[in-house]
Amino acid sequence: MAPWGYEKDNGPAHWHKDCPIANGKNQSPIDLINGEVKYDSGLKPLTAKYVPFSDAKFLNNGHSVQFQPSAGNGSELTGGPLAVKYNFEQFHFHWGNNDTEGSEHRVDGKMYPAELHFVHWNSTNPSFKDAVGSGGPNGLAVLGFFLKVGAENAALKPITDLIPKVKDAGTSVTVPSNFDMQAILPATLTDYYTYDGSLTTPPLAECVKWIVFKQPLEVSAAQMEAFRSVINRDGKPMGGNYRPPCPLHDRAVKTSFK
Ligand SMILES: O=C(O)Cc1ccc(OCc2ccccc2)cc1
Numbered sequence: 559m560a561p562w563g564y565e566k567d568n569g570p571a572h573w574h575k576d577c578p579i580a581n582g583k584n585q586s587p588i589d590l591i592n593g594e595v596k597y598d599s600g601l602k603p604l605t606a607k608y609v610p611f612s613d614a615k616f617l618n619n620g621h622s623v624q625f626q627p628s629a630g631n632g633s634e635l636t637g638g639p640l641a642v643k644y645n646f647e648q649f650h651f652h653w654g655n656n657d658t659e660g661s662e663h664r665v666d667g668k669m670y671p672a673e674l675h676f677v678h679w680n681s682t683n684p685s686f687k688d689a690v691g692s693g694g695p696n697g698l699a700v701l702g703f704f705l706k707v708g709a710e711n712a713a714l715k716p717i718t719d720l721i722p723k724v725k726d727a728g729t730s731v732t733v734p735s736n737f738d739m740q741a742i743l744p745a746t747l748t749d750y751y752t753y754d755g756s757l758t759t760p761p762l763a764e765c766v767k768w769i770v771f772k773q774p775l776e777v778s779a780a781q782m783e784a785f786r787s788v789i790n791r792d793g794k795p796m797g798g799n800y801r802p803p804c805p806l807h808d809r810a811v812k813t814s815f816k
């Protein structure tokens with residue numbers, strides 16, 4: 559199979575051939591149906607402590623644009639449904655070619671124009687890749703933020719301003735060391751959905767504690783257009799780099815809010 563992607567000939571319907579877990583019972587993303595979620599008063603806010611990175615790249619890997627530090631620097635996530643500390647690994651985006659599509663998770667069937675994922679790995683493992691292969695749903699913790707079109711997002715502007723420099727697959731650029739990743743996050747990380755799931759791209763490992771925030775972040779129309787100018791490995795617009803929702807099977811989706 560050609561390297562996986564989101565086109566007709568290599569998209570989500572093909573992924574099971576290389577990754578049979580694609581048809582597993584704990585796959586992501588899912589449609590978050592408010593009538594079927596269960597409030598859990600034990601779900602406390604999350605705490606993300608992000609330290610500015612001195613050496614990080616913003617890159618186009620052919621299927622997303624991704625902020626990737628060269629090494630850990632003590633940036634970590636704790637609290638919420640998490641039993642231990644998770645180390646920050648990377649963040650990346652999924653988006654559509656118009657404002658009616660683009661997010662991976664959906665809420666009562668509604669898609670947002672984009673979704674931002676902050677990926678963290680369970681610090682009881684020696685590395686990110688070990689955490690992916692550690693078995694069970696506690697290897698990674700991914701924070702999902704829906705993006706909707708509205709005011710310009712000043713915290714994401716240093717990143718969206720770099721997009722023209724990574725228009726083509728395989729390109730990357732150094733991110734200025736004064737980039738403040740913490741500023742992207744809302745002040746309090748309180749209202750979220752959480753469930754056990756998987757990577758939403760191959761290898762589709764079922765190793766993820768998903769934490770999807772109810773409140774979307776806003777980005778301007780110009781910032782959305784910047785994402786839509788990105789080109790994938792086949793020279794086509796990368797927009798549409800989202801996997802459709804997967805069956806919930808017998809999983810529960812819990813909420814930290816009523
Ligand atoms: O945020 C997501 O879409 C989930 C997700 C998180 C991490 C991820 O890493 C891909 C990867 C996993 C193992 C080895 C190499 C690369 C792939 C998908």
Ligand SMILES: [Zn+2]
Binds near residue numbers: 650652
């Ligand atoms: Zn993602």
